[in-house]
Amino acid sequence: MKKTEAIKAFLDAYTWPDLAELYNYSMEVQVNVLRGTGDPIEGEYRGKFWRGYTDGVQVWKSFRIPYNASSN
Numbered sequence: 001m002k003k004t005e006a007i008k009a010f011l012d013a014y015t016w017p018d019l020a021e022l023y024n025y026s027m028e029v030q031v032n033v034l035r036g037t038g039d040p041i042e043g044e045y046r047g048k049f050w051r052g053y054t055d056g057v058q059v060w061k062s063f064r065i066p067y068n069a070s071s072n
Contacts, residue, residue: 003065007031029065 001009004025011020038053038060052061 003031003063004029027065030062031064032062033060 007029008020008023008025011023033053035053036055038055040051041054041059042049042051044050050061052059054060
């Protein structure tokens with residue numbers, strides 16, 4: 001599942017239908033995650049540095065669509 005599809009599925013399941021209907025795949029989106037019980041981790045992907053969290057099984061991190069949104 002693509003990130004944009006996951007966002008749409010989340011909104012359909014957890015918010016008001018009229019709000020979920022406003023989302024479309026061409027929107028600029030920023031998703032911020034909470035640490036929860038995860039431990040901080042860092043990594044690099046294709047030369048880009050990132051920070052996230054892990055519980056030893058899963059990794060979660062904040063992201064933007066498009067990646068370089070609000071930049072030149």
